[in-house]
Structure formats: C-alpha cells, structure tokens
Amino acid sequence: MIVPNLEQRLRRVLSLLLAVLGLALVTACAPSNDTTATTTAPAAAREGQPVLADAQRAAALRRYGGPYTEGSVAGYVERVGQQLVAANGLGTGIWRFTVLSSPQVNAFATEQGDVFVTRGLLAVLQDEAELAAVMGHEMGHVLARHAAQRRAQEARIYQTVIEVARSTRDPQLALAFAEMELVQARAYSRDQEFEADRIAVQLLTKAGYDSTAAARSLQRLLDYNVLQARVLGLPPDVFDRQSRFATHPRTVDRVEAARIAAGGGNVSGRRDSDAYLDALNGMLYGDPPQEGFARGRRFLHPQLGFAFEAPMGYTLLNSPQSVQARGPDNAYMVFGCTARRPDGNMIDSMRRLFPSVPLSDARTLVINGFEAATGVTPRSSTSGDVDGRVVAINFPPGLCTFLLVSRAVGPAVRAEELFHAARTFRRLSASEVAQARPRRLVVVTVKPGDTPERLAARSPADDGYRLARFLMMNGLQPGDQLSPGQRVRIVVSE
Known part of the structure; x- marks a missing residue:
C-alpha cells in the first residue's frame, strides 16, 4: 500500500504537472449545438460563489494592470457586450465586460460572467464585429460550462492516478499514467476551443453582426503572433505549432473552422468599423507610465527615475509584477523592485531577499553610484544544469533585484552578458525623464x-x-x- 508521504509527493508532482503544462482540463462531453440550454450558467455560478467571483475579478485586475478607464473605450466595450447578451436572451445584470490596461494581446472570462479584453487586443482587432466575436468566444466558454468541466476532470485525474499508485505500488507507473491522462485532457481542451468558436458565430448572427468576424478575428491574432515571432527572431509558426500537450488547436485550423461555421450565419451583417475606430482614438498604447516603458532593449521608468538595457538579441516583456528579458540559448533575466529597505550590509540584505536560494561567491560592488551585492548559485532543472546569479541594488527607498539565468552547457558569454546588463542600471537624467512619454x-x-x-x-x-x-x-x-x-x-x- 502506498505510504502517506509518497501519496503527498505524488499529489505535489501532479500539481506541478498541471501548473507547468497550463492544463485546461475538461470532460469528454459532446459539443453543444446551441446556447439556450446553458444561458443560466453565469448566473448560477455567481449566485453560488459570490466571494469566488469577486476574488477572480480582483486577481485578473491585479495581473493585467487594472481596468482601463480613459476615454470612451470601457463604455463602448460594455455596450457591445450587452448587445450580445440582449440579442441572445442571456439575461440582465449577469454579464460584465471590462477592458484591462495591459499591452498584452489577450481575452478571457470567468464562469461568473466576467469577460475581460486587454488594450493590446483592441489595438489588433479591426472592427466592432471582430470585438464581438472575441467576446462571444469567451462567453461561449462560460455558456458551455468549460471551467466546471475542467475542475471535474482535474479531480478525476488526481483520484485515478492516486488509486493506480496504491494498487500497483509503483509511483513511476502512476505518473506515466498521469501523462497519458493529461494528453487526453489536452485533446478535450482543443475541442472546447472549437465549441466556443461555434457559439461565438451563433451569438454574432443573432446580434446582426457579420458572421465571418470570428474567422477574421482569429486571423488578426495569427498575424500578431507571426509578427511577434519575427521580433523575437523565431520561426513564424512558433506560437501556432500543434503538439500533444497543446491546449489550443492551431489558429490556422480555427480560422478555417470558423469560416465554415460562418457560412450558416449572416455573412453580410454589420461590421461597424467607424464606431470601433472612434472608440479607440486616443487610447493608451503599450506600457502604462506607472509600470515604466519597455522600448526595444531599453527599460525606462520615468516615475521612479531609473533605466537599464538588456543584451543584444534579447526581448523585454513588461508586466505589473516584473520585467523579463529572454534571449538566445534560453538565457533570461527577471527584474523587480521592492519597498523593503536594506537591513545591514548589502550582502545580508540580498540574502534576506532570497532566503531559500543558496548563494556562493557573494560580494559587494558599486553599479553607477549605487551600492549593490551579487551572488552565484548553480542549480539543476529538467532541461539541464543552469547557472544563476542574483544582483541586488540599493535604490532608495527600497531595493531592486536582477535574477540572471543561463544554461551551464551554453556559451559562457551568456552569463557575462546578463551580468553586464544588470550593471547598466542607472538613474535617468531630468531630460530623459521628460522625453520618456x-x-x-x-x-x-x-x-x-x-x-x-x-x-x-x-x-x-x-x-x-x-x-x-x-x-x-x-x-x-x-x-x-x-x-x-x-x-x-x-x-x-x-
């Protein structure tokens, strides 16, 4: 019989598998052909779990920079969403539509009827019908109860794998079984995406929109991904490749399926491109000032007054939580600042920031006039040995840190160029602050x-x-x- 600590270890490993793989688990249900049977889904979810609904909404707002409230964009998106709701008889006072102040291209929904779109997504879409299609897709996930199915499938996998381990007394066999279950669940998740696309076409048609907007909106996302791949120096289809662990089908396949589905809708419906452009005119583009600006390889934070520069060949990604830079040979760095003040010397302050990281070769240094400390930690990962370095900088009133990671088997220059990037940290001049708009x-x-x-x-x-x-x-x-x-x-x- 499996011992308790082994069972706990299996559960931890399974949790890690589910988190790392980003699993969207669902049951193997037949796709719905209409939305009438599930129109109460968000109302029931919100009524049953009001605290969860508020918590999920708050988490989304924190992760994506809060709601975007400038100009008429937020009100416009809410009106478009409520038109979909009214035209399809989905109830009143249940659905909420929010624009997130993030340059990332994304949209998602909670099962309580909160639908979110980002500024970055709005900048990519071409007209109101495409916006309605994206929101209709997310509403489709809610109407089809995909989140509830995900939880049920996840619980089933947990229980089944634990039972296999108990009966066979072989945890490795249980984990292999878990991998097979995950692959199957991924296939179910891909079916969900097609189902949500079909529901979106139905919602569009009933609201009088051009039913081809679903396919067109997917094409916009595909075009965006191709450009992002070019910027990163990657193959054009890198974000759209199919694998056995992919939760989403290839976008090109979804485009084709949506075009076929549109044939049964209103292909001559309204697009309202002028109304869409009017709403977007003057919208903030890219990073918001309070999070600093990623400009090419440079990161500038005029409000806090500092800047640094990533190495050649690296691409910056800014978020409310951190600034990341990814480069060749899977090298990357993560930058962040904390209000925590230095306590004692810089080496001790650095160690207190990373209490679980064993740092060796710790030493102090000065970076462009700022006290700093650094330490090295070789560590192992599933992809092989990697070299890690931490740099902590005393930037009053708090501390700023760099986490630098490069593969030990890769070129030695990667570790050095990352360390050099951390040493480009400096204070912005008054003229640079004024020009960073x-x-x-x-x-x-x-x-x-x-x-x-x-x-x-x-x-x-x-x-x-x-x-x-x-x-x-x-x-x-x-x-x-x-x-x-x-x-x-x-x-x-x-």
Missing part, C-alpha cells in the same frame, strides 16, 4: 500621397518593425495601397 493610438484620415511607409514612419518606435506593425495593426498586407479618405491607426508619443 507614453504612447497613444491615434486614428488619422489618409491624404493624397500618403503611403504605409510614410505613415508608419510617424511612429516613435525604433526597433526596425514600424512598417510591419503598422500593417498588422490596420489589417494590411505588404504591397497594399492606401486610398484618400481611408481611416488608419498610427502610434504617436504624447
């Missing part, structure tokens, strides 16, 4: 002689992808011509 998305009318190249050149971005970003943002392809009177989006500094 947020960016806005502005709608302009094409004039005679305007070209994509000319309009893209007005963007303050200097990363070599201004034209590609302009084309993607406006749903254009290389070689497309602009017509006088056409409305397009550009990015400008305040």
Whole structure:
C-alpha cells in the first residue's frame, strides 16, 4: 500500500504537472449545438460563489494592470457586450465586460460572467464585429460550462492516478499514467476551443453582426503572433505549432473552422468599423507610465527615475509584477523592485531577499553610484544544469533585484552578458525623464500621397518593425495601397 508521504509527493508532482503544462482540463462531453440550454450558467455560478467571483475579478485586475478607464473605450466595450447578451436572451445584470490596461494581446472570462479584453487586443482587432466575436468566444466558454468541466476532470485525474499508485505500488507507473491522462485532457481542451468558436458565430448572427468576424478575428491574432515571432527572431509558426500537450488547436485550423461555421450565419451583417475606430482614438498604447516603458532593449521608468538595457538579441516583456528579458540559448533575466529597505550590509540584505536560494561567491560592488551585492548559485532543472546569479541594488527607498539565468552547457558569454546588463542600471537624467512619454493610438484620415511607409514612419518606435506593425495593426498586407479618405491607426508619443 502506498505510504502517506509518497501519496503527498505524488499529489505535489501532479500539481506541478498541471501548473507547468497550463492544463485546461475538461470532460469528454459532446459539443453543444446551441446556447439556450446553458444561458443560466453565469448566473448560477455567481449566485453560488459570490466571494469566488469577486476574488477572480480582483486577481485578473491585479495581473493585467487594472481596468482601463480613459476615454470612451470601457463604455463602448460594455455596450457591445450587452448587445450580445440582449440579442441572445442571456439575461440582465449577469454579464460584465471590462477592458484591462495591459499591452498584452489577450481575452478571457470567468464562469461568473466576467469577460475581460486587454488594450493590446483592441489595438489588433479591426472592427466592432471582430470585438464581438472575441467576446462571444469567451462567453461561449462560460455558456458551455468549460471551467466546471475542467475542475471535474482535474479531480478525476488526481483520484485515478492516486488509486493506480496504491494498487500497483509503483509511483513511476502512476505518473506515466498521469501523462497519458493529461494528453487526453489536452485533446478535450482543443475541442472546447472549437465549441466556443461555434457559439461565438451563433451569438454574432443573432446580434446582426457579420458572421465571418470570428474567422477574421482569429486571423488578426495569427498575424500578431507571426509578427511577434519575427521580433523575437523565431520561426513564424512558433506560437501556432500543434503538439500533444497543446491546449489550443492551431489558429490556422480555427480560422478555417470558423469560416465554415460562418457560412450558416449572416455573412453580410454589420461590421461597424467607424464606431470601433472612434472608440479607440486616443487610447493608451503599450506600457502604462506607472509600470515604466519597455522600448526595444531599453527599460525606462520615468516615475521612479531609473533605466537599464538588456543584451543584444534579447526581448523585454513588461508586466505589473516584473520585467523579463529572454534571449538566445534560453538565457533570461527577471527584474523587480521592492519597498523593503536594506537591513545591514548589502550582502545580508540580498540574502534576506532570497532566503531559500543558496548563494556562493557573494560580494559587494558599486553599479553607477549605487551600492549593490551579487551572488552565484548553480542549480539543476529538467532541461539541464543552469547557472544563476542574483544582483541586488540599493535604490532608495527600497531595493531592486536582477535574477540572471543561463544554461551551464551554453556559451559562457551568456552569463557575462546578463551580468553586464544588470550593471547598466542607472538613474535617468531630468531630460530623459521628460522625453520618456507614453504612447497613444491615434486614428488619422489618409491624404493624397500618403503611403504605409510614410505613415508608419510617424511612429516613435525604433526597433526596425514600424512598417510591419503598422500593417498588422490596420489589417494590411505588404504591397497594399492606401486610398484618400481611408481611416488608419498610427502610434504617436504624447
């Protein structure tokens, strides 16, 4: 019989598997052909778990920079969402639609009827119908009770694997069985995405929108991913490859399925592109000022007054929690600041920030006038040995830290270039603070002689992808011509 501590270890391993794989577990149910039978799903969930609903909403707001409330965007998105609700008879006072102030391209929903879209997503979509399609997809997950199915499947996997371990007395066999279960659950999750797409087409059609918007919105996301891959120096299909562990089907497959589903809808319905552009005109673009700005390889925080620069070939990703930079050979760094003040010397302060990290070769140094400390920790991971380094900097009133990670079997230069990046940390000058301005998305009318190249050149971005970003943002392809009177989006500094 399996001993209790082994059972606990199995449960921990399973929890890690589920978390690392980002599993969206569901039961093997038949896809629904209509939404009428599940229209009470969010109401029932919210009534049964009001505290959970508030907690999930609060967590989403924290993770994605809070609600975006400037201008008319939030009210516009809420109106579009409520039009979908009313046209499909989904009840009143149940659904909420929120714009998150994040440059990430994302949308999701809670089972209590909270639907979230990010600023980054709005900047990619082309019209109101596409926005309705994305929100309809997320509503489809709620209406089909996918979250509840996920919890049920997760509980079943836990119980089944533990029982296998108990009966066979072989934890390795149990974990192998768990992997097979996870692969099967992934397939169910991919079915969910297709089901949510089909529900989105139904919701669009009943609301009078162009039913092809579901396929078009997916194509926008595919175009965005292709551009992101180019910026990162990766193959164009890197974000869309199918694997046995993928929770989502390939976007190209979803586009084709959505096009087929649209044939049974209203392909001549409204798109309302002008209303969409009017709502987005002047919207904040990219990072919000309170989180600092990732500009190419540079990170600048004018409100706190510091900057640093990632190595060549690295790409910065800013979030409310941290700044990350990923580069060649799986090397990366994570930067963050804390209000915790130094306590004693810098080495002791650094160790207290990372109490569970065994640091060796700890020493003090000065980085552009700031007291600092650093320590090294070789450690192992599932992908092989990696070298880790911590750098802590005394930046009043608190401490800023870099976590630097490179593979021990990779080029030695990776560890050194990351350490050098940490040593670029410095205070911004008054003129740099004044010049570090947020960016806005502005709608302009094409004039005679305007070209994509000319309009893209007005963007303050200097990363070599201004034209590609302009084309993607406006749903254009290389070689497309602009017509006088056409409305397009550009990015400008305040």
